Amino acid sequence: MQWTILGAGAVGSLFATHLQRSGQKVNLLDTRQPHRQQAKPMLLEQLDGSICMCELDCIGYQDLAQIGCLLVTTKVWQVTHALQPLVGLLPESCPIVLLHNGMGTAEWLTEHFPHNPLLAGVTSCGALKTDASHIKHTGFGETWLGALNAAGEQWQTLVSPLADALGHAAWSEHIQERQWQKLVVNAVINPLTAVYNQQSGILLQHQDEIAALCLELRPLLLQQGLTNTANEWQELVLQVVDRTAKNYSSMQQDIANRRRTEIDYITGYLLQQAEQNGLELPQHRALYLKIKALESQFVTA
Numbered sequence: 001m002q003w004t005i006l007g008a009g010a011v012g013s014l015f016a017t018h019l020q021r022s023g024q025k026v027n028l029l030d031t032r033q034p035h036r037q038q039a040k041p042m043l044l045e046q047l048d049g050s051i052c053m054c055e056l057d058c059i060g061y062q063d064l065a066q067i068g069c070l071l072v073t074t075k076v077w078q079v080t081h082a083l084q085p086l087v088g089l090l091p092e093s094c095p096i097v098l099l100h101n102g103m104g105t106a107e108w109l110t111e112h113f114p115h116n117p118l119l120a121g122v123t124s125c126g127a128l129k130t131d132a133s134h135i136k137h138t139g140f141g142e143t144w145l146g147a148l149n150a151a152g153e154q155w156q157t158l159v160s161p162l163a164d165a166l167g168h169a170a171w172s173e174h175i176q177e178r179q180w181q182k183l184v185v186n187a188v189i190n191p192l193t194a195v196y197n198q199q200s201g202i203l204l205q206h207q208d209e210i211a212a213l214c215l216e217l218r219p220l221l222l223q224q225g226l227t228n229t230a231n232e233w234q235e236l237v238l239q240v241v242d243r244t245a246k247n248y249s250s251m252q253q254d255i256a257n258r259r260r261t262e263i264d265y266i267t268g269y270l271l272q273q274a275e276q277n278g279l280e281l282p283q284h285r286a287l288y289l290k291i292k293a294l295e296s297q298f299v300t301a
């Protein structure tokens with residue numbers, strides 16, 4: 001199996017280095033480049049603090065023969081732009097796995113790659129790219145894969161090499177439910193921590209806000225077939241807050257570092273779904289507007 005990583009940032013580099021170290025063939029694809037670039041040395045700092053060196057081949061969007069299972073690990077707002085150069089070129093047998101937070105890219109993918117096996121992944125692995133060639137594994141996590149179309153169902157075989165590489169990976173028959181669960185957790189923790197500009201643990205002091213945001217989402221979640229009570233959603237969010245209390249969320253970091261956030265595909269996606277279903281989410285909308293106002297200081301529309 002040839003694995004091709006599109007988006008060698010924190011998560012992409014973590015997956016690439018772990019897959020290579022477990023004996024898989026891995027290369028990095030940059031669709032901003034037509035052809036192969038110099039191989040990239042990468043220094044992986046593991047959970048136990050040990051450090052190892054990897055070297056990864058780098059290919060461009062015209063090196064089609066070298067693209068294997070395509071693991072897309074860009075930020076969610078980069079996905080369509082990053083995949084666009086491959087539309088009409090990528091062999092139809094090549095599976096595409098989306099591994100990002102937020103939702104709203106699967107529709108575009110299905111439209112533009114209708115014959116490819118399409119899959120989605122949800123991971124709680126933690127990774128930090130401290131510089132261009134230094135990747136730090138910051139937290140052990142679970143990785144779940146599932147099919148987005150019928151052809152994707154044939155690719156459960158991807159799970160075993162990922163599990164060997166990462167320590168955990170499993171197949172989910174309900175991947176969209178897992179994506180929604182992560183979406184809810186992210187929609188509460190990410191914007192609140194970005195607005196407070198604090199580590200996630202600060203939210204233990206704002207449990208009333210968490211409760212209100214969960215309660216407001218309940219009708220929409222019920223319509224999606226997610227039957228948890230508002231209290232159960234709140235519990236789920238609090239468990240993650242507790243587990244990640246000392247971490248800075250990705251949205252807090254994006255705002256602090258003046259980078260575009262994933263808000264349009266997290267809260268923005270929820271607002272869009274609510275509107276389509278005749279529902280209003282005023283508290284989520286207010287948070288969305290606060291993040292967009294912060295973002296507008298450095299991101300032009």
Ligand SMILES: NC(=O)c1ccc[n+]([C@@H]2O[C@H](COP(=O)([O-])OP(=O)(O)OC[C@H]3O[C@@H](n4cnc5c(N)ncnc54)[C@H](OP(=O)(O)O)[C@@H]3O)[C@@H](O)[C@H]2O)c1
Pocket residue numbers: 006007008009010011012029030031032073074075076078081082083099100101102123124125126127128129250262
């Ligand atoms: N980091 C974590 O611990 C973690 C955990 C779970 C889930 N996630 C999710 O995983 C996704 C990726 O997060 P991340 O932290 O890894 O982000 P990241 O470090 O910003 O990585 C994204 C990478 O994609 C690259 N990229 C963008 N367009 C590209 C293209 N056309 N061709 C090749 N590469 C391209 C970016 O390059 P440039 O920088 O040059 O644009 C960047 O290196 C996000 O949805 C995030 O929410 C992250």
